[in-house]
Amino acid sequence: MTERRHDREFVRTFFTSPTAVEGEDDSAKMLRRAAGLRGMQAPDVWVPDNEDATAPSMRDEGAENIVEVISEQGAEFPGEIHPRMVWHRDSPETRYQGFQHMLDITDPERGAVEHIHGFVIPEVGGIDDWKKADEFFTIVEHEHGLDEGSLAMSVIIESGEAELAMGDLRDEMGKPTNNLERLFLLVDGEVDYTKDMRAMTPTGELPAWPELRHNTSRGASAAGCVAVDGPYDDIRDVEGYRERMTDNQAKGMLGIWSLTPGQVVEANTSPLPPKTGSWLLDADGEEVELASEDGVEAYDGDRLSLEATDGGYELRVGGDARELTADELREELLGLTSYVPSMDDIVDSMEEFEAAKEAGRGAIAMTQSATLRIGGTEIDIEKDRMWDEATYQAAMTPISLFQDVYENRPDQHEELEERYGAGVVERAMEVGL
Amino acid sequence: MTERRHDREFVRTFFTSPTAVEGEDDSAKMLRRAAGLRGMQAPDVWVPDNEDATAPSMRDEGAENIVEVISEQGAEFPGEIHPRMVWHRDSPETRYQGFQHMLDITDPERGAVEHIHGFVIPEVGGIDDWKKADEFFTIVEHEHGLDEGSLAMSVIIESGEAELAMGDLRDEMGKPTNNLERLFLLVDGEVDYTKDMRAMTPTGELPAWPELRHNTSRGASAAGCVAVDGPYDDIRDVEGYRERMTDNQAKGMLGIWSLTPGQVVEANTSPLPPKTGSWLLDADGEEVELASEDGVEAYDGDRLSLEATDGGYELRVGGDARELTADELREELLGLTSYVPSMDDIVDSMEEFEAAKEAGRGAIAMTQSATLRIGGTEIDIEKDRMWDEATYQAAMTPISLFQDVYENRPDQHEELEERYGAGVVERAMEVGL
Amino acid sequence: MTERRHDREFVRTFFTSPTAVEGEDDSAKMLRRAAGLRGMQAPDVWVPDNEDATAPSMRDEGAENIVEVISEQGAEFPGEIHPRMVWHRDSPETRYQGFQHMLDITDPERGAVEHIHGFVIPEVGGIDDWKKADEFFTIVEHEHGLDEGSLAMSVIIESGEAELAMGDLRDEMGKPTNNLERLFLLVDGEVDYTKDMRAMTPTGELPAWPELRHNTSRGASAAGCVAVDGPYDDIRDVEGYRERMTDNQAKGMLGIWSLTPGQVVEANTSPLPPKTGSWLLDADGEEVELASEDGVEAYDGDRLSLEATDGGYELRVGGDARELTADELREELLGLTSYVPSMDDIVDSMEEFEAAKEAGRGAIAMTQSATLRIGGTEIDIEKDRMWDEATYQAAMTPISLFQDVYENRPDQHEELEERYGAGVVERAMEVGL
Missing domain, CATH: 1.20.58.1560 (Methane Monooxygenase Hydroxylase; Chain G, domain 1)
Incomplete structure (x- = not known):
């Protein structure tokens, strides 16, 4: 696996907070509140957001708020801190403003920079645009006597150009004229990406962009960075957020943007193995998690039914009924079920495989058994899985x-x-x- | 968004006509008929097709027909005119023939070139092959005293090499040795692409190639071009053509090839917002458009049923029935429904957001309400959507x-x-x- | 289509065997057994696997076994032979070991190299890493007086870096400093790729990686190589293996890894047209192959039913019933059915089109007719398909x-x-x- 060059090799959560809110007694209120988050509510990466979350007229004040709040509360914050600056591939004015804010915020005499791990640069374009941002980081470091490359740079991928740039990263990193090894997070920004691609859907819902997410994950893998998905706007739709994370994880994109502490909890938890294992059943095309009742895994829906007959069993899936012997039924159910291992199961299997390897064996069978109950009928099954070095590594x-x-x-x-x-x-x- | 450099920033329709048909009194018959199209039947880009639509033996005559018909009828044609020439990455002879045809057709004394916006080059290979075509355009322009870069070049992506070349465009455009800024349309050609990729399906149906379409849309976005999907062969399958366009639009590919004036009407219409809004219901996994009857949105299928009970409601989805209170039911239905806004709705929301922004507010809630009727039972729902600058831009x-x-x-x-x-x-x- | 430079333009099967098994009387037992395979059980490419299939401690012995078995049995083996060596982008030691094994195995005095077509290099990284391997091939060829480029090189794509490298191949091949034209197979290795991408799924099942497979197929197409999918671990799941191959074929990836002679038979057969044609029916979203009974294509499930009525027919799909005239029913059924042509059908159509072309016709209609029986009700349908040069080529x-x-x-x-x-x-x- 390509070596990750930063303290955190995995980032589950990327949580943004407005840096200055108009019309409040304390415009830094949201920053202060976020800085106080702890435990599962606190993100792996906290992003005081001086770009889209903050009104353009408030961004100079936002930069000041970042200094104030981080110098006071940054030492205690349990995650990393990466403020987002303004930037745009098409606007030199915006880029210069972002540079000035970085220069201000990182002045060592102001006491914030020691708690800041890097900055997030939005709206990047092709690789040459990434280099312009990197150059500003380098100048900032020199001006303030910081080590070259010590400030991490994360980017938001929200244009076709930036998506393509991720394919060039490996070739550009390590050249003597840049410090692109400072790159840390590659974060998709699907809202602006959708606009840049001029995509549209009937309901105005965002497209799922599976290829973008694949390319971001691949770019991160090839360049030693960490891939993070963009915001999930429908905050109430917890189930949808979870499904999106499961889909991302199958792409190697283990982190996601969070808009609320509630989403942070979900996103900090999602990539961790479950506490208890569970059985899944393919019920005529729909995947159902079986209810575990007194050691029996039960399916009570009506897409599938099972009845004992004289000769064996009748299994009905949707409209198709079949007569099966007990062995045939077991074979069939093995194909329809799968097991989601718990943390305990995974650790068990790994320990067992490590012991087998020590004893000179390269592959062992791990068995998972269960009693299934479909309708009222019970049957025992046993699932074998071969573990070899590759299974272990995965x-x-x-x-x-x-x-x-x-x-x-x-x-x-x-x-x-x-x-x-x-x-x-x-x-x-x-x-x- | 990357600046588009041509008159048309959007192209909905790419309509090809044979340039010379054998065995007709007038071999230019099809060209003359197409040149007479007007209104929704007329495409944004009309392509007199001197390649695949015309028999090889007829192509010299086809080039002459192009000159004749366009010099006569081109001034009145409401769309742009981009004839397709012959070209092949593997055949110098074909490339030279395409060059000669371009040179003939664009002779200013023949009166056609003033109505021709550019040419379409099929079967391109890697970026160096694109440069060969571009060089011929430049020579043609010089020979005939046209401005360098004034003839647009569109290409058909029908090989893996050409798909990869779209990733290099941004880096190559703007070099002093080419005029690749003349690039206009990137058009997928799935039939020959399928052949080039050596793909096959059991029924002989074309694969859907989602990755190709993504990459074409991204290439267009990154290089300021316009993405167009290839031909949809089954002319009678209007529903299928519409579904393909909806799928393309979610990728940012807003244009599509049309083979008949009937397809042109469909494709000119598809990316425009609907006249009236409508409600969609997720009926146990199948998306159904609800029938609007006297202000009530009605579902009459049997995948879903709803009945009032003593305590509230019973909602059945497929085989699963649940008891819900009115509030729980509303919450559930919000998750199962979505609204497709009309042009009027979109304009309303944009005006409302513009007014709010003027008044200093950065985000407002837009509400959509409806009375649903499922089976015979009615219930009112209200859908809120937050609009911020990004929603507005999208x-x-x-x-x-x-x-x-x-x-x-x-x-x-x-x-x-x-x-x-x-x-x-x-x-x-x-x-x- | 990009020219393929090797003897085999198509490779259906890539079959690996351990080179040395510990604890057996004859550690080369598996090699000897594989070398004896013939007919459909013998792969197009046989891969004595001195990497993952063989324990690290056995690999020197494995290299010796390769020489011994291939020098004895290689002349008779009906497929090509490409042993897999050790290699890793991150380990110079492993790379040097792979080089030494190649050098040993190809010593002409040992009699194996004349039956060896090339080597498989796993765990490659970016294109510079591919060049390191290529350089070792060149040195091996010079040391042993073999023609430069005569040993084919195949690679396993099992990292994001290698996936990206496939986009650079065309530009790098043909440079005077390498012999990358020796590249033959691009083989996906999804197990290690999943690890490299840090992807995970709840059940531990491998992700499907559609984008990787597309990119591999495209890379092969653009560089004149042959694309091969990785191993399908669940050996008992024949149906799943077949579905994967059908999916691959629609991407232009016509070869797949096989772990057993049984899988070899399946994979040698899958891309060949079927012996007999068959009709498919879209039964309410599920594709069903109709049973052919005395010239009638019958559907006996209950997702769809058909009954003759006074005015015509009642067709029920899922829960929705509709009254249709015979013509409307035929139109509807044309949309729901498709035909999978047999080898005989394909050859017929091609001959017919060739004859039509000879006679000066560019497009002809091919008709496929059938009697369908749904429930007990029969109806005749006729499916037309236009064949033109492009259909013929595909x-x-x-x-x-x-x-x-x-x-x-x-x-x-x-x-x-x-x-x-x-x-x-x-x-x-x-x-x-």
Whole structure:
């Protein structure tokens, strides 16, 4: 795997806050509130947002608020802090404003920069535009006596040009004329991307942009960065947010933007393995999680039914009924079910495989058994899965993420131990090392 | 958004006609007929097709027919005219023939070139092949005393090489050794692309190629060009053609090839907002447009049923029935419904947001309410949507397209006013300016 | 189509065998067994796998086994032989080990190299890493007096970097400093790719990676290589393996990895046209193959029903019933059915089109008729399809594949003739030449 060059190898959450709100006694109110977040409500990366979340007329005040709040509260904040500056590939004026804000905010005498890990640059264009931003970072570092490359740069991918630029990163990083190794997060910004691509849908809903997300994840993988998906606007739709995260995770995009502390909790939790395992059933094309009742996994819907007959069983899927022997039924159900392992299951399997490897065996079968109940009829099944080095390595991804979280987020230890139990947490921190 | 450099920023329709048909009294018959199209039947870009639509033995005659018909009828034609020449990345002979035809057709003394906006080059390969075509355009322009770059070049993407070349365009445009800024349309050609990729399907149907269409749309966005999808062969399948266009629009590919005047009407209409709004219902996984009856939006299918009970309501989706209170039901239905706004709705919302912005507010809630009837049971719902600058900008895409159409296609004014009413058209031409 | 530079223009099957198994009397047992495969059980490309399939401690012995088995049995093996060496973009030590094994194996005095067509290099990174491997091939060729470029190089795409490199191939091939024209197969390796991309799914199942497979197919098309999909782990799931191959074929990826001789048979067969044609019915969203019974194509499920009524017919799809006249019913059924042509059908149509072309006609209608029976009710339908040069060219892909197989795999002649009949085989070898 391409080496990640920053402290955090995984970032689950990217939470933005307006830097200055008009008409409030304290325009920095939202910043102060966000700076006080702790535990699962606190993001891995907090982004005081001096761009879209803040009115253009308030952005100079916003830059001042960033200094004030971070110098006061930054030392205690449990995540990293990456303020978003203004920038636009088509506007030199905007770029110069972003540069000036960075220069102001990072003045060491003002006490904020020591708690700031980097800046987020929106609306980047092709790779030459990324280099302009990088150059400003370098100048800022020199002006203030900071180490060259010490400020991380994250970008928002919200144009076709920027999407293409991610394919050039590996070739451009490491040239003596830039410090692009400072790149940290590649964050999709689907709202402006949709505008830039001139895409439209009948209801005004955002397109899903699967290819963009793939390309962002691939760009991050190839260049040692971390991929983050854009905001999910419908804050009340928790189920939709979760589905989007599951879809992203299958692309290697493990982080996502959060707009509220509630979304932060969801997004901090989603990539972590579940506390308890569960069985899924393909019920005539619809995937259903079975209810676990006294050790039996039960399906009570009517897309599928099962009845014992004289010769064996009758299994009905949708409108099609079939007579099956017990063995045929088991074979059929193996194809229709899958198991979602818990953290405990994953750690168990990894430990078991590590022991087998130590004993000179390269592949072992892991068995998962269950009693299924469909309608009122019960049947036992057993699912085997071969584990070899590759299975083990792939299973390592959620564990590596967990270890990264546990090491970097002491403020979440309590909640993690509540979730998994202290024993499982301890074992999870030991496997794969 | 990357600046578009041509007169038309949007192209809905790309309509090809054979240039010379064998065995007819007048081999230019099809050209003359197409040149007479007006209104919604006339395409944004008309392509006298001296390549695949015309037999190889007829192509010299086809080039002559192009000159004859366009010099006579071109001045009156309401769309742009871009004849397609022969070209092939693997055949110098074909490339030279295409060059000669261009040279002949554009002779200013023959009176056609003043009505010709550019040429379409099929079967291009990698970027160096695009440069060969561009060089011929430049020579043609010099030979005939035309301004360098005045003839637009459009290409058909029908090879993996050409798909990759779209990723290089931005870097190559603007070099002193070429005039690639003349690039206008990037048009997918899925039939030959399928052959080039050696893809096959059991029924011989074309693959959907979602990645190609994404990459073409992105290439157009990054290089200031316009993306157009390839031909939809099944002329009788109007529903399928519409679905393809909706899918394309979500990718930012707003134009499509048309093979008949009937397809031109469909494709000229599809990207325009509807005359009346409508409600969609997710009926157990199938999206259904509700019938609007006396102000009530009605669902009469049997995938979903709703009945009032003592405590509230029983909602059945597929086989699953649930008891819900009125509030729970509303919450559930909000998740299952969506609203497709009319042109009038979009203009309303944009005007409202513009007024709010003027008054110093950055975000406002837009409400859409309806009475739903499922089975015989009615219930009122209200859908809120937050509009901020980004929502406004995204809603601008169909309006910008409409404005581009209205400015460039006076021959469609009457039909557009019939569709929307003169008042809505007038207001649509004012928003966003 | 981009010219393929190797003997095989199509590769259906890529079959790996461990080179040395610990704890057996004969550690080369698996190699010897694979070398003995013939007919449909023998792959187009056989890969003695000295990487992941073989324990690290056994790889020196594995290299020796390769020499021993191939020098003895290689002359008789009906497919090509491409052993996989060790390699890693991040490990110079591994790369040097791979180089040494290649050097050993190809010593002409040992008698194996004359039967070896090339080597497979796993875990490649960016294009510079591919060049390092290519350079070792060149050195090996010079050391042993082989022609430069005579050993083919195939790579496993199992990192984001390698995926991006496929976009650079065309530009890099042909430079005087490399021999990258030796590139043959681009093979996806989804297990390690998933790890490299840090992707994860709830059940641990591999993501489908449609974009990777598209990009691999496109890379192969643009650079004259052959695209091959990675291993399908669930060996018992024959249906799933077939569906994956159908999906791949629609992307132009006509080859796939096989882990067992059973999978080889499936994968050698899948891209070949079927022996008999069949009708597909879209039964309320589910595609069903109709059972052919005495010349009638029958649907017996209950997602769709059809009954004759006084005025015509009642067609029920899911819960929606409609009254239709016979003509309306035919129109509706044309939209719901499609035909999968047999090899015989394809050859017929191609011959018919070739004759029409000879007679000066550019497009002809091919008609397919059938009697459908839904429930107990029968109705005749007729499907027309226009064939023009493009249809003909696209239909050529499975025929070209068949011709490539027939020419290169005499050991499969008997099985192919059993499948199709000698007459069809003979005609299939004649069309399109």
